[in-house]
Amino acid sequence: MGYAFFAFTLTLLLFLGMLSLLEIGRRIGNRRQAVDPEGARAGTGTVENAVFALLGLLIAFTFSGATHRFDDRRDLIVEEANDIGTAYLRLDLLPEAARPRLKELLRHYVDTRIEVYRKIRDTTAFQTELSRSNALQGEIWREAVAASAAQGAATDATKLLLPALNTMFDITTTRTMANLLHPPFVIYLMLFGVALVSALLAGYGMAGSRSRNWLHMIGFALVLAAAVYVTLDLEFPRRGLVRVDDFDQALIGLRNGMK
Incomplete structure (x- = not known):
């Protein structure tokens, strides 16, 4: 089952659950008013306001955090492209004989980095491409160290190239960890729970009317479910409708310019 289907199903269940609890709350309120018309609403306003x-705090917290992490992931793509581009340019500081091999390795490396995130939905393919890029990192480093120690290599060139390569490698770990960075599961569990409780209380507040106010009931459930869905999509921007794929053009454009 794909993530998009899972997220849609989850939010659909939340939407239906909230609609059901709105109706349940309304019926509880009607029964309460039939038994005690004067005291049915006593003290409920304070509880409703608190819940x-x-x-609102939970939605704001999760949405703001998801947006921040989404922006960070986009920035890391651009940062990696810049780091690779810097390292590629600094290969020209090495002796001419060592450049073709290292440039070829770096081109293969960029290819694997592009494929890593194209195949992120397939766990096996993702891990395979990630292993390939890690293996290429080791090979690039060994070749660069050997070229830096070769006769005719400038010491200053080594001081510029090796740190650039190290930065290029480090950003891959940062990006991998950024994709795994999400709020604890209990935060989402609490968000869903409070949303359902709010629906029950909102339904109770609608008691007393002769007919159901479907516009408000559906609107309340739909808006909250949509907010939760967008938040989930922002947390997993390569699996749902909200995507960061367009920013991969930074790496693709870099690769096209690596002649």
Whole structure:
């Protein structure tokens, strides 16, 4: 089952659950008013305000965090492209005999980095490409160290090239870890729970009317479910509708310019 289908199903269940609890809350409220018309609403406003405030805080917290992490992931793509481009240019500081091999390795390396994130939906293919890029890192480093120690290599060139390669390698770990960085599961569990409780309380507040206010009931459930869905999509920007794939053009453009 794909992530997009899973996220849609999860938010659909939340939407249906909220609609059901709105109706349940309304019926509970109607029964309460039939038994005690004067006291049915006594003290409920304070509880409702507290729960709705908590719901708003949770949505704001999760959405803001997801947006921040989404922006960070886009920035890391550009940063990696810049790091690779810097390292590629500094290969020209090495002796001419060592340049073709290292440039070829770097071109293969960029190819694997592009494929790593193209295949992120397939765990096996993703790990295979990640292993290939890690293996190429080792090979590039060994070749660069050997070329830096070769006769005719400038010491200053080594001081510029090796740190650039090290930065280029480090950003891959940063990007991999950034893709695994998400809020604890309990945060989402609490968000779903508070949303459902809010629906129950909102339904209770609608008690007393002769007919159901479908516009408000559906609108309430739909808006909250949509907010949760967008938040989940922002957390996994290569699996759902919200994507960072366009920023991969930074790496693709870099690769096209590596002649």
